[in-house]
Amino acid sequence: MRNQFTVERGKETPSTAERRIHEAALRIFARSGRTDLTISELATEAGVARGTVYNYVQPADDLFDEVTARLSDEMYRRVNRSIATTEAASNPVARLAMGIRLYIRRAHEDPLWGKFIYSFGFRTKVLQKLWSSNPAEDLLAGVQSGQIHANPERLRATMSFIAGVVSGAIYLVATGHDTWRNAGTQAVEFVLQALGVPGATVTSLASQELPPLLPDD
Incomplete structure (x- = not known):
């Protein structure tokens, strides 16, 4: 186990210093x-x-791959932890809708994170994992429960569609062309309507209250 050491801003544990280095790299990449x-x-x-x-x-x-792997795993855990505190936790369609809006809201809260996502989201295998974790799990569960109408043999194409919608919304928010609320609502409506979710359910889920995005502790 590595010892603690001192950097310019005071004494920090190795994990803290490593996180700062990765966050700095993300800002540079973005x-x-x-x-x-x-x-x-x-x-x-x-x-x-x-x-x-x-x-x-x-x-x-190797740093770019390290940063994208860390980002993907971190967002997966944070979204899961945040949704677990809500009534949406037991409903795959509600989880999918909430997850989409949490991703988009983060682009408002952290525009450089958003820029990193829309700039590199389809360029690396690691970041592709970001789109195939939370959303893919909820999509599959929704299909299996009969709430989502999608061809099981075309789930990869369906996930690419969802990723494209979310990435586009993140771009609009991170660049200041739209608010996260409007972009998030429209993205959820677009995705759920395409997946055959009833209109009343779409309207409700597109505006459901969002929990805070919990830290990755």
Whole structure:
């Protein structure tokens, strides 16, 4: 187990420093549109010494995959934990609708996260996992329960459709072209209507109260 060490902003555990480095890398990737960076720019962005970065990033070429894997796993856990606190937890269609809006609301709360998603969301296998975790599980459960009408043999194509709708909404919100509430409502309506969910249910789920997006503790 690694020992604690000191960086410019005070004493931090290795996990805290590593998280700061990954968050700094995400900001650089989002702002630049690149999937590569230098140790120097990462150290500057994270506010740590170059040596600290070397402790956690070896080699730097792998950092993009590390960041996207961390982002995917983190969002999966946070969405699941948040929905578990609501009445939607037992209904796959309600979970799908709520998850879509939680993703879109996060783009409002963290525009750089949103930019990262719409810039790279279809470019890496790891980020594709983001679209095939929570939404795919709820989609399959909805089909199996008869609440969603989708061809089981075309679930991959259906997930690509959902991912495209959500990514487009995230783009509109992160770039300031729409509010998260409006974009989220329209995205849910578009998706659920396409999946054959009854109109009254669509209207209700598109405006259901959202829980806070719980931290990844």
